[in-house]
Amino acid sequence: MPELPEVETVRAILKKRIVGKTIKDIIVQYGKIIKNQSPEEFAANLRGARLTDISRHGKYLIFIFDKAILVSHLRMEGKYLLSAANPYSKHEHVVFVFTDGSELRYHDTRKFGTMHLFMTTDLAAVLASKPLAKVGLEPFDEHLTPEYLSQWVTKSNRPVKSFLLDQTIIGGLGNIYVDEVLFLSRIHPAARVADLDKTSLEKLIENTRVVLTKAIAYGGTTVKSFLATDEVSGRFQNYLLVHTRTECPSCHHPVSKIRIAGRGTYYCEYCQKLPEDAGQP
Numbered sequence: 001m002p003e004l005p006e007v008e009t010v011r012a013i014l015k016k017r018i019v020g021k022t023i024k025d026i027i028v029q030y031g032k033i034i035k036n037q038s039p040e041e042f043a044a045n046l047r048g049a050r051l052t053d054i055s056r057h058g059k060y061l062i063f064i065f066d067k068a069i070l071v072s073h074l075r076m077e078g079k080y081l082l083s084a085a086n087p088y089s090k091h092e093h094v095v096f097v098f099t100d101g102s103e104l105r106y107h108d109t110r111k112f113g114t115m116h117l118f119m120t121t122d123l124a125a126v127l128a129s130k131p132l133a134k135v136g137l138e139p140f141d142e143h144l145t146p147e148y149l150s151q152w153v154t155k156s157n158r159p160v161k162s163f164l165l166d167q168t169i170i171g172g173l174g175n176i177y178v179d180e181v182l183f184l185s186r187i188h189p190a191a192r193v194a195d196l197d198k199t200s201l202e203k204l205i206e207n208t209r210v211v212l213t214k215a216i217a218y219g220g221t222t223v224k225s226f227l228a229t230d231e232v233s234g235r236f237q238n239y240l241l242v243h244t245r246t247e248c249p250s251c252h253h254p255v256s257k258i259r260i261a262g263r264g265t266y267y268c269e270y271c272q273k274l275p276e277d278a279g280q281p
């Protein structure tokens, strides 16, 4: 599943390659990807639109046109292909044909991805509408503070792992990166979030930014599941500290694997103790 660093990598590549282009036509092969308009309305509304920027909020890509804003979520297997050479495959559900003859194709074998088109250029209004309204703060948002997290903590008895995976609190943190953040913070993934003190919350925020910054710099991790252009390498998988690892890079004990919130969770039981165990011999 593409996570924030992968979506950010896709955003940066697409921005470089297609901003400034104008849509000549839209070919919709599978209309259910488009959630708030019919395929005919969607195509008619985008014809003649010029792409002025590409933004991101959490794991959502935001295509900003001169007369509309398109919000796209890749979900499990969605990817954007930049190719006009080959015939359309059955997995290429929405094709954006530009006036220069190039194409952007949305490819999704699982068909779980979504697109919402808004007939406005007011990004703030789109961010306040469904589906973006439910996405929590961006990890790099200055409003993400221990005080912000505390508001949610008081209502939460959950393990910290599922707390960090909750997209309504922080938008864009997924399974791989939460394991890495917890390892760097030396916090057990099953620790109850209500038991964490302010220092721990500060560490979580700081390490979230450290891990995501590094992952973005390396082009993300899960390269197979997103964009098939040769510009993307997904080299962060070579730098994972605990997720899918067998030996802790810090103490060299074996890494443990458990399930939390249905997700495979890697941690070091020596470096990441539960709060009630901490300080005991």
Ligand SMILES: [Zn+2]
Binding pocket: 248, 249, 250, 251, 252, 253, 268, 269, 270, 271, 272
């Ligand atoms: Zn360890």
